[in-house]
Amino acid sequence: MPKPLADQPGSGMHTHLSLFEGDRNAFHEPGAHLEQSKVARHFIAGLLKHAAEITAVTNQFVNSYKRLWGGAEAPSYICWGHNNRSALVRIPMYKPGKGNSSRVEYRAVDSATNPYLAFAVLLAAGLKGIEEGYEMPEGADDDVWELTDAERRALGIEPLPQSLDQAIAVMEKSELVAETLGEHVFDFFLRNKRREWDEYRAQVTPYELKRFLPVL
Numbered sequence: 332m333p334k335p336l337a338d339q340p341g342s343g344m345h346t347h348l349s350l351f352e353g354d355r356n357a358f359h360e361p362g363a364h365l366e367q368s369k370v371a372r373h374f375i376a377g378l379l380k381h382a383a384e385i386t387a388v389t390n391q392f393v394n395s396y397k398r399l400w401g402g403a404e405a406p407s408y409i410c411w412g413h414n415n416r417s418a419l420v421r422i423p424m425y426k427p428g429k430g431n432s433s434r435v436e437y438r439a440v441d442s443a444t445n446p447y448l449a450f451a452v453l454l455a456a457g458l459k460g461i462e463e464g465y466e467m468p469e470g471a472d473d474d475v476w477e478l479t480d481a482e483r484r485a486l487g488i489e490p491l492p493q494s495l496d497q498a499i500a501v502m503e504k505s506e507l508v509a510e511t512l513g514e515h516v517f518d519f520f521l522r523n524k525r526r527e528w529d530e531y532r533a534q535v536t537p538y539e540l541k542r543f544l545p546v547l
Contacts, residue, residue, distance in 0.1 A: 333390070333441035334397035342399030342442035347423075348453065349434040350374065359433035359437075365413055366425040366433060371386055375411055375435055376467040377460020378420055378453065379440040382439070384505035385452040386491055387498035387524060389440045393531045396494050398441055402476055403426070406438045408478045410471040410488045417475040439491065448512065448520075496528050 334341040336378055339459065350370065352359045360484045366373075382462045390399060404416050412418035421436040459465075466489060492498035499521060502508055503507035 333395045340403035346439045356431045359430035372467040373461040374457040375458045376465035381456035387502040412471045
């Protein structure tokens with residue numbers, strides 16, 4: 332369960348990705364900024380550009396959004412950072428002499444995801460960035476949660492979807508996800524998640540009974 336306890340961190344499945352050409356790590360370029368190659372930068376840009384539209388897949392339950400928006404090292408905003416654990420995409424510290432370990436970490440995925448679908452859309456987003464030559468934006472050095480809304484807007488940092496309902500609405504317009512999953516899976520997934528959201532929003536929760544019943 333992504334967020335079983337309200338006052339504790341959730342259960343993430345931080346996912347590390349590398350791309351190899353034969354025995355060579357295509358993400359590594361000696362002497363480049365953070366030792367990251369142009370291919371790596373395009374890949375990261377693809378993850379960021381398509382992050383919102385793949386979120387319904389990487390975070391597919393109503394409870395997933397309690398983790399994403401509950402702080403405690405779960406990413407809430409679309410940005411990257413070098414060893415920044417508040418960023419959606421993190422570039423881990425480079426260790427000299429270990430170029431083949433160069434990688435990027437996508438931190439939104441949670442423990443309840445379907446890995447087959449999640450890995451498919453992550454790779455599709457990154458590879459789309461390479462194919463289209465997306466430019467990687469400036470990185471986030473600060474704790475993104477501590478910034479104000481105005482500061483995030485000034486930096487061009489957008490939020491991830493804040494609920495399954497929002498994530499579905501973005502995903503259903505995504506050509507990338509539709510092409511990656513195929514028409515049958517894409518349509519079934521959306522129908523299934525809409526049904527889950529409709530069931531969830533019809534519930535009267537213990538919070539509502541405790542908060543409102545005595546005073547209304």
